[in-house]
Amino acid sequence: xxxxxxxxxxxxxxxxxxxxxxxxxxxxxxxxxxxxxxxxxxxxxxxxxxxxxxxxxxxxxxxxxxxxxxxxxxxxxxxxxxxxxxxxxxxxxxxxxxxxxxxxxxxxxxxxxxxxxxxxxxxxxxxxxxxxxxxxxxxxxxxxxxxxxxxxxxxxxxxxxxxxxxxxxxxxxxxxxxxxxxxxxxxxxxxxxxxxxxxxxxxxxxxxxxxxxxxxxxxxxxxxxxxxxxxxxxxxx
Amino acid sequence: xxxxxxxxxxxxxxxxxxxxxxxxxxxxxxxxxxxxxxxxxxxxxxxxxxxxxxxxxxxxxxxxxxxxxxxxxxxxxxxxxxxxxxxxxxxxxxxxxxxxxxxxxxxxxxxxxxxxxxxxxxxxxxxxxxxxxxxxxxxxxxxxxxxxxxxxxxxxxxxxxxxxxxxxxxxxxxxxxxxxxxxxxxxxxxxxxxxxxxxxxxxxxxxxxxxxxxxxxxxxxxxxxxxxxxxxxxxxxxxxxxxxxxxxxxxxxxxxxxxxxxxxxxxxxxxxxxxxxxxxxxxxxxxxxxxx
Numbered sequence: 344x345x346x347x348x349x350x351x352x353x354x355x356x357x358x359x360x361x362x363x364x365x366x367x368x369x370x371x372x373x374x375x376x377x378x379x380x381x382x383x384x385x386x387x388x389x390x391x392x393x394x395x396x397x398x399x400x401x402x403x404x405x406x407x408x409x410x411x412x413x414x415x416x417x418x419x420x421x422x423x424x425x426x427x428x429x430x431x432x433x434x435x436x437x438x439x440x441x442x443x444x445x446x447x448x449x450x451x452x453x454x455x456x457x458x459x460x461x462x463x464x465x466x467x468x469x470x471x472x473x474x475x476x477x478x479x480x481x482x483x484x485x486x487x488x489x490x491x492x493x494x495x496x497x498x499x500x501x502x503x504x505x506x507x508x509x510x511x512x513x514x515x516x517x518x519x520x521x522x523x524x525x526x527x528x529x530x531x532x533x534x535x536x537x538x539x540x541x542x543x544x545x546x547x548x549x550x551x552x553x554x555x556x557x558x559x560x561x562x563x564x565x566x567x568x569x570x571x572x573x574x575x576x577x578x579x580x
Numbered sequence: 581x582x583x584x585x586x587x588x589x590x591x592x593x594x595x596x597x598x599x600x601x602x603x604x605x606x607x608x609x610x611x612x613x614x615x616x617x618x619x620x621x622x623x624x625x626x627x628x629x630x631x632x633x634x635x636x637x638x639x640x641x642x643x644x645x646x647x648x649x650x651x652x653x654x655x656x657x658x659x660x661x662x663x664x665x666x667x668x669x670x671x672x673x674x675x676x677x678x679x680x681x682x683x684x685x686x687x688x689x690x691x692x693x694x695x696x697x698x699x700x701x702x703x704x705x706x707x708x709x710x711x712x713x714x715x716x717x718x719x720x721x722x723x724x725x726x727x728x729x730x731x732x733x734x735x736x737x738x739x740x741x742x743x744x745x746x747x748x749x750x751x752x753x754x755x756x757x758x759x760x761x762x763x764x765x766x767x768x769x770x771x772x773x774x775x776x777x778x779x780x781x782x783x784x785x786x787x788x789x790x791x792x793x794x795x796x797x798x799x800x801x802x803x804x805x806x807x808x809x810x811x812x813x814x815x816x817x818x819x820x821x822x823x824x825x826x827x828x829x830x831x832x833x834x835x836x837x838x839x840x841x842x843x844x845x846x847x848x849x850x851x852x853x854x855x856x857x858x859x860x861x862x863x864x865x866x867x868x869x870x871x872x
Binding site: 391393412413414417418422423425429431432433434438441442443445446490494 | 743746747749750753754756757759760761762763764
């Protein structure tokens with residue numbers, strides 16, 4: 344379980360997070376929704392260690408993550424598919440997957456996991472030898488998710504996986520996020536596409552200018568009037 | 581044609597020496613976007629260490645020692661002068677690099693007393709005369725390009741087919757995402773300095789056997805030429821640096837062969853100006869593919 348308590352993060356003189364607390368229980372899909380600049384990405388980046396916190400605590404299965412180096416945090420079973428996909432454009436699809444398993448040494452198991460990712464995303468297998476930079480946006484997103492899976496994470500964090508993708512592709516991605524979750528991976532999902540995110544989430548938090556203003560199950564927030572108005576659009580079903 | 585042949589042979593050799601230095605520039609630039617101005621001075625230190633070590637120790641100890649000392653120097657420079665500035669603007673790191681360059685030269689001045697240290701046949705085998713195509717030349721002239729090509733192939737293999745090479749390529753593209761893969765960015769950066777310094781040390785051993793002495797400013801000219809080679813080839817690209825270095829070495833020597841020795845340096849720097857004006861990314865430079 345990931346447990347964040349009273350986390351403060353300052354970003355170039357701005358208070359990006361003003362004491363947020365949240366929990367990501369094992370085996371669940373948890374989503375964090377909110378507008379641009381609310382602090383969603385900062386939360387994920389602080390968990391991975393890319394951003395340093397000012398105060399507070401992030402506990403992962405009872406162990407404090409703050410202050411640990413990024414590679415230590417990743418090696419403890421946390422993976423992130425970053426915003427904007429950030430695949431390595433000059434590497435092949437296969438190399439991108441292999442680099443996702445950078446910290447692992449079990450060659451045979453890595454090979455199995457590559458096949459597993461190819462099963463989840465058959466499109467990637469077809470393009471295995473293609474340079475990642477030549478893939479379409481949706482394929483790059485699949486690759487970013489696959490690459491993160493290659494570290495065999497217990498917690499998978501996804502930053503805006505639907506950004507800039509066609510609705511059909513978004514549905515695909517979300518279907519696979521659920522599939523990954525069914526196979527036992529805890530998911531922490533950040534989305535502006537609140538409608539989609541809330542539908543698959545067990546738990547949801549609403550982030551506004553560095554504070555958590557609402558929380559509940561995905562279904563609860565889907566019908567919440569305030570959430571509807573601010574994030575779903577009034578006429579959204 | 582026959583008259584130009586020795587110059588061509590020399591040119592290939594000089595090109596190989598430039599290439600060994602140029603790779604150091606291009607590797608570091610590729611990963612840190614930093615022109616490591618101290619690189620030429622690291623090259624000079626390798627020459628000095630060779631002079632001291634080969635006079636005091638047997639060759640099989642002295643030569644590895646040159647490599648080790650140079651590698652440690654390159655590694656230390658990065659840790660002391662560049663690593664603390666990792667999040668600073670690039671200009672600060674560049675100024676730090678210039679500072680290191682002067683520091684090394686002045687330390688060398690202190691140690692040598694400013695007197696050029698004579699090179700007295702440190703590696704006898706490669707200074708022996710051999711005959712090729714009817715031309716007599718030192719063996720180093722033939723050894724240099726062969727050794728350069730072997731080392732370049734080894735390096736390219738390392739970068740394309742090993743785990744650390746994959747980490748280097750990833751870090752060169754995207755620091756943050758590389759870290760998210762669990763790559764220790766500082767270890768990767770240190771590795772590039774180790775490789776660059778190692779190659780510069782090899783280059784220095786080959787280069788200075790052809791010269792009567794090593795002075796504290798001896799790294800300046802070959803360093804600059806190698807830098808031009810790296811820019812000409814497209815800074816950041818290893819094949820670019822190698823091709824650029826061989827072209828510059830050849831051109832310089834052929835110009836000398838045609839009797840315009842005075843202009844051979846000028847040619848190289850004129851080439852830099854032309855490249856920067858006409859094709860700033862060089863022969864094999866990174867294509868800027870900013871996809872939104």
